[in-house]
Amino acid sequence: MTAALVHIHHAEAISAAGDDLAAARATFAAGAQPFVVPTHFAARGVHHGLCAALQPSPGESRAIALLKRLLSRLPALGDDDAIYLATTVGAIDCLEQNASGPTPDCIGILLDAVLRHFPRCSVTLVAAACASGQSATAAAMRALRGGRCRRALVIGIDICSEFVTSGFVSLGAVSRTLTVTRPYDAQRDGLLLGEGAGALLLGLDAGGAGGTIGALLAAGESCDAAHITAPNLAGEQLAALITQTLGRAGLRPEQLGGIIGHGTGTIHNDQSELAALDLVFAGQGACPPLLSIKGNTGHTLAATGVLQIVYGLDFLRQGQLPPQAGLLQPAAGAERWVAAQARPLRCPRLLSLNVGFGGLNSALILEGRA
Amino acid sequence: MITAGVCLTLQQAVCLRRETLAYDGLGELKKLIVAAADRFVPGDLEDFRRACDMVRLAQLGAILAASDRRTWSPAGTALIGWNGCGCTPANQAYWDDYQQHGRETGRGMFFVPTLPSIPVCEAAITLHLQGPVCYIRTPPQTRKLQEHLDDLFSDDATIRQIMLAEIHVDHACLLLCDRQPGPLPDHNDLTAVFWQAKKDLTP
Numbered sequence: 001m002t003a004a005l006v007h008i009h010h011a012e013a014i015s016a017a018g019d020d021l022a023a024a025r026a027t028f029a030a031g032a033q034p035f036v037v038p039t040h041f042a043a044r045g046v047h048h049g050l051c052a053a054l055q056p057s058p059g060e061s062r063a064i065a066l067l068k069r070l071l072s073r074l075p076a077l078g079d080d081d082a083i084y085l086a087t088t089v090g091a092i093d094c095l096e097q098n099a100s101g102p103t104p105d106c107i108g109i110l111l112d113a114v115l116r117h118f119p120r121c122s123v124t125l126v127a128a129a130c131a132s133g134q135s136a137t138a139a140a141m142r143a144l145r146g147g148r149c150r151r152a153l154v155i156g157i158d159i160c161s162e163f164v165t166s167g168f169v170s171l172g173a174v175s176r177t178l179t180v181t182r183p184y185d186a187q188r189d190g191l192l193l194g195e196g197a198g199a200l201l202l203g204l205d206a207g208g209a210g211g212t213i214g215a216l217l218a219a220g221e222s223c224d225a226a227h228i229t230a231p232n233l234a235g236e237q238l239a240a241l242i243t244q245t246l247g248r249a250g251l252r253p254e255q256l257g258g259i260i261g262h263g264t265g266t267i268h269n270d271q272s273e274l275a276a277l278d279l280v281f282a283g284q285g286a287c288p289p290l291l292s293i294k295g296n297t298g299h300t301l302a303a304t305g306v307l308q309i310v311y312g313l314d315f316l317r318q319g320q321l322p323p324q325a326g327l328l329q330p331a332a333g334a335e336r337w338v339a340a341q342a343r344p345l346r347c348p349r350l351l352s353l354n355v356g357f358g359g360l361n362s363a364l365i366l367e368g369r370a
Numbered sequence: 371m372i373t374a375g376v377c378l379t380l381q382q383a384v385c386l387r388r389e390t391l392a393y394d395g396l397g398e399l400k401k402l403i404v405a406a407a408d409r410f411v412p413g414d415l416e417d418f419r420r421a422c423d424m425v426r427l428a429q430l431g432a433i434l435a436a437s438d439r440r441t442w443s444p445a446g447t448a449l450i451g452w453n454g455c456g457c458t459p460a461n462q463a464y465w466d467d468y469q470q471h472g473r474e475t476g477r478g479m480f481f482v483p484t485l486p487s488i489p490v491c492e493a494a495i496t497l498h499l500q501g502p503v504c505y506i507r508t509p510p511q512t513r514k515l516q517e518h519l520d521d522l523f524s525d526d527a528t529i530r531q532i533m534l535a536e537i538h539v540d541h542a543c544l545l546l547c548d549r550q551p552g553p554l555p556d557h558n559d560l561t562a563v564f565w566q567a568k569k570d571l572t573p
Contacts, residue, residue, distance in 0.1 A: 089485070096465070103459070103461065105456065106461060107457065124506055124508050125506060126504055127456075127486045127487045127504065127506070128504040128505070129485050129487050129488075132487075139521075141525075142521035142522065142524075143521055146520065146521040146524060146525075148521070163468075166475055167478070167481030170476040171478045171482075221502035222500055222501065222502065223449075223501065223503040225494045225495050225499055226495065228488065229482060244528075357482060357487075357491065358485075358488060358492075358494070358495075359495070360487070
């Protein structure tokens with residue numbers, strides 16, 4: 001038996017792709033890669049996907065400024081609504097700016113800022129590395145189905161910072177070109193980081209006369225339990241999770257219209273993900289089109305899962321996936337999945353994938369509304 | 371229902387059912403566990419040497435909590451990290467190291483633990499737990515954690531048990547809960563839950 005549909009009542013996204021959905025739509029359609037070198041920290045020439053309209057006040061945390069910008073666009077919530085906040089490092093710039101004194105609780109600072117804006121709501125912070133966005137969404141879906149709240153607001157947010165960039169450089173994960181990232185490409189050599197914030201307002205009610213903008217059918221999470229940073233290159237655990245999640249939605253693989261992959265543009269992430277998809281779709285003729293939004297936004301860490309859903313809803317409205325940004329020549333085996341042109345969706349359903357450090361996997365299926 | 375658990379510090383591990391272990395540091399606790407392999411469930415401790423104490427507490431605590439259960443199987447086990455001190459100490463350690471090394475690049479061994487989910491992920495790797503794994507922060511009331519437990523169990527029939535982990539800089543508490551009814555007693559942290567459960571077990 002499939003679980004109750006979780007309806008999406010409202011969605012917002014801010015990223016390098018655009019300050020709003022209309023701007024992002026143009027960026028995706030053009031396959032644009034709006035990466036620039038940040039000036040708010042010593043980025044050493046590494047390009048990032050920055051939220052161009054974000055202008056923190058002097059001394060203000062960039063994370064808090066981005067959060068406020070997102071919150072200003074959201075509807076009011078009641079005391080029977082709950083909030084699920086996804087972040088990996090929170091207001092990490094507060095640590096960077098802290099010359100002395102006690103270490104700031106960077107994720108707590110962000111959580112407190114959400115509480116100040118919605119003082120009547122319970123707020124749960126969910127951290128599952130780069131799978132945090134979808135993990136928080138899955139927690140919100142469970143809470144709604146469990147009758148814990150009337151509506152659930154999911155927020156995914158992370159910023160570009162010297163802290164994170166220096167860390168990813170140290171791991172050899174950042175593109176050696178420093179300027180471009182090419183998910184699923186034969187010449188991919190790493191990721192570019194991005195910042196972003198996304199929000200989804202969810203509920204079990206179908207929204208009355210106005211309807212809703214989409215629905216979440218099923219979500220699943222698992223752990224490779226193999227290596228703290230490296231994915232399972234054979235993709236077995238991710239493939240098993242996708243199959244399980246499809247089953248929970250009562251769907252077969254051929255009933256997916258398209259896939260938004262995690263697609264960081266690193267050698268190993270993309271290889272693992274393509275291997276998983278090959279396992280799930282083995283023996284099937286045509287595969288649904290695959291896209292990574294990180295070619296346009298950069299890797300936005302905990303925000304990416306929420307952004308994938310928000311932008312995915314817009315792709316569903318348009319009935320097509322935009323071109324894969326940064327793609328020159330698909331990696332071996334990726335030819336049947338990705339393309340440098342927009343492609344029609346087979347049906348109004350998308351699979352969205354996240355993976356994260358620790359071997360964390362997340363799969364989620366969303367459905368569009370006409 | 372709580373089926374097993376452990377509260378451990380850098381010198382002592384008190385199990386819910388089994389005997390208390392005393393040691394001088396987590397390196398010695400690891401040696402104790404490895405030397406008495408027939409008394410503990412097997413665990414992958416490959417990352418132990420380069421891990422920080424919070425990760426080590428999670429890894430060894432997971433082995434002790436699993437060993438405390440009468441019969442152990444990793445199948446269908448989810449792991450939730452809850453509250454504790456999150457990633458604040460690891461953030462400071464990475465940032466200090468990065469600054470002291472001239473801001474050229476960070477060091478991966480310090481960067482990876484800056485995510486609050488890393489200790490529980492390392493624990494999952496240690497015991498090969500492939501269920502959902504994440505870190506959550508809620509108000510310090512176990513009834514809030516109970517809601518997540520109940521929702522996870524009711525959402526996914528393949529989950530047979532959930533390991534809970536509250537990890538601090540120098541101590542941790544890990545509890546195993548199965549599907550049987552029996553809510554967590556209402557406390558502010560898992561350590562208080564552990565001691566109440568231990569008291570309830572004492573004849």
